[in-house]
Amino acid sequence: MATITELKCAVRETLESRGVLDQLKARIRAEVFSALDEPREPRPQLSHANLLLNELIREYLEFNRYRYTASVLTAESGQPEAPLDRQFLANQLKVSEDASSKSVPLLYGLVSHFLNNGDNGAKVVLRGAAVGHVAPGPDV
Template sequence: MNENKAISEKELLNSIKNLLRKSGHLNKFQAEMRAKVTEILQDKQVSLNPNYKNTGAPKPNSEVLLINELVREYLEWNGYLYTASVMSSEAGMAKTKRSRGELCAEVGVKDDEKSATLPLLSNIIAAYSDRIKRKINKVKRDVQ
């Protein structure tokens, strides 16, 4: 009887896991757990060694902070909320996000109806790619 009980408990746990996976909650729980474990490990490292310096990541200057914000906006735009959450935790990013308008102003991008349909990082890359293409076409015209 004990053996049957263990099998039914295992089946129940598998059923719950499958339901959580189908609803998307399992991924969320796993991401939150990873973010929390990362935070705990970082806190533990600091508490064990007061002179600890995290040399693995660059000191977050304004450029790094901007890039992190653009990546977070891109991840969230595409629905990678759990990835964004873990990245934000691991990078020690502020809980309050900069608005799209603030990010546009900082990178010098004008947001309109067309550009608002994409994440800012996509707009920046598209603009850069178009600029390169124009330069290549200009060089081709100048050579001819």
């Protein structure tokens, strides 16, 4: 007869091998953050820009298997549980993709573009007006 310790180890190994253990931990962490959230303070409505930014970050996190972090981002930000369609994101960002770029998160492609396509070392000028479309977080 197996001991309790052996049984715990077997269950843990089975859950880990199926990838379920990380999902359960991430879900528990997200629920704890949700429970600790101050229910009287309404969450600020996500601006369109924040929705897109959060989705780019979530896609990156999930690609790299940072599932705990992705679940906490979703819980804290109020981002919809279901990911946004990638083609929708690309259209919103006015990005066109080739077959190879579709295998990695859009954020990789955006960073690669800026690293590799500079005009002879010229810097890209960011305008403050774009920042005005991003709603500040609750702590700002």
